[in-house]
Amino acid sequence: MSGWTKISGRAVALPQANVDTDQLIPARFMSAPRSDGYGPFLLHDVRQDQPDHVLNRYSHADVLVTRRNFGSGSSREAAVYALVDFGIKAVCAPSFGDIFASNAVNNGLLPARLTEDEIEALIDTLGQADAPATVDLSTGTATIGGQTLSFDLDPVWQQKLVNGWDDIDLTAQHNDEITKFRAARFAAHPWALPAT
């Protein structure tokens, strides 16, 4: 995964709370291989039921502005694949499902936390239209429709997004410690091994 520091594009608003991952990608699409591209599955049923849905009116968006508890529910990383494959690089919301947020960062998608008031103001500004948006990880700011706001992001996640780090490579450097830990743990607590 390649990292990024700054993106510029268009933002749209999805004025809903509790957009869960079942809505983001209905379960029946999850058996598809990733190489198929998950973009068309994003909010599939919602978009089909509402022809004037914002993501139908704008076939491209880089930044999504939405309400609290975005990405709650199922741990399905496919929800993030659908957003990423659609072209979205950042989601701004007052809060995110914990698992969703870490899945997002693992796929280069920024979960940017803004306050409820800031989000409501952005939703008012954007309305049904799209607007230019710039997101800068180095300054921790998002400029949407002319308004520049500082978002809240764990510094570790900021680093990960910028560098496009893959944890497996990072962890491999600690192989010796891991091997020692395993041996010590099961020597001290043999009950922790599955009985055979």
Place this chain on the structure above:
Amino acid sequence: MTAPQTILAKLWAAHEIMQRDDGTSLLWVDRHLVHEGSHHAFAKLDSRGMKVAAPDLTFAVVDHYAPTRAGNVAADIRRMINTLGRNARAQGIRLFDLRDPGQGIVHVIGPEQGLTLPGLLINCGDSHTSTHGAFGALAFGVGATEVAHILATQTIWQKRPRVMRITVNGVLGSGVGAKDLALHWIAQLGADGARGHAIEYAGPAVEGLSMEGRLTLCNLSIEGGARLGLIAPDQVTFDYLRGRKFAPKGADWDQAIDDWSVLKTDEGAAFDREVTIDAAAIAPTVTWGTSPEDALPITGHVPDPAQLSGAKQEQARAALDYMGLNAGMPLESVAVDQVFIGSCTNGRIEDLRLAAKVLAGRKAKVPGLVSPGSAAVKKQAEAEGLAQIFTEAGLEWADSGCSMCVGMNGDRVDAGKRCASSTNRNFKGRQGRGARTHLMSPAMVAAAAVSGHLADVRPLLEGRS
């Protein structure tokens, strides 16, 4: 003297291999559970030419796509099940496939097989991994990238969450159980009320729960936004585990009991947040909307969006619109089209016993499906005569799997149909496109089945012990 510690702190310290300067810990994973949904993670491992680091600590089970009824299995479902089998065999992982007597929903069989133990760190690519915390295990769900990382290294990078204690005082009333308690606190605090926190459940009402009830409570932690739930292990925990297949035996068991007995929060340990609930104030609870936080006592009425403001008003309007409900109508007047009993929340033997207690000698007014949480639960329910009660009441008795909780195996609720369900998510489209889900306890599902509408189970339990 060391400062008093919470269970979470003790579990964390026991699994921490190292900590980076930024405060992220590398944690050792004792058990990794995988299911059909792990195909992305296995593909990632394959693409890097890597092998599973600890196949002896990794267990695979067919559940999400498991067919629960006889008949043809669709090709894509068959492919998902076969892919898991192929990956498990290629990596030397113990697989509970459809024919295995140990098969079942991952969060049901973990405890049942004795794979879930106090003091362990347990991960699974499934948000309801929080369930296993009922044993005093550090258990949390992860996404596919993290599943691949655990497969490759048997470790996970994680920041320690804050800790919140929910103390439940008093005694739960008759007909009120762990499901009602969970929906109650989620309605109070919100679906993201515990975000960023681990929850420790404590107090007499929690200690009074059976192992099954504790599993239900911890299972639903994620619906309140918490990554994990925890309950200190006690005699109830030990009695449940003794003799289970993968649980420790002999001298290991004795040492385990010693280690597990100190796995409690020390007197005076500090929590980031404390919540207290009075058990006696909880009624049988149902959801009316499209988030688990949209829950109310069955004696209540559908909320009126006009009495709410701002985003909350919009949210309630959208929920009522989707659910096909009118503001202000009594919840008991909501007619249902069908019922479902099962899932990792309420598909255990005790759940089936409670539902059967309501159904015995009665007929369901609507069709329904009962899918036991595991093959072992199924066998036991048949031996106890529960299966017969379900079928005599007119409900269908099926095989075990995730079934109508998520509809991946084809067991779905049709668009516009209303289902009283013992599951955990009433999200739009969760049980099928356009499906309307009301969450409640298995006893309340049984009450809805025999009434044809949402109903208070308490009068139906009178005279039944």
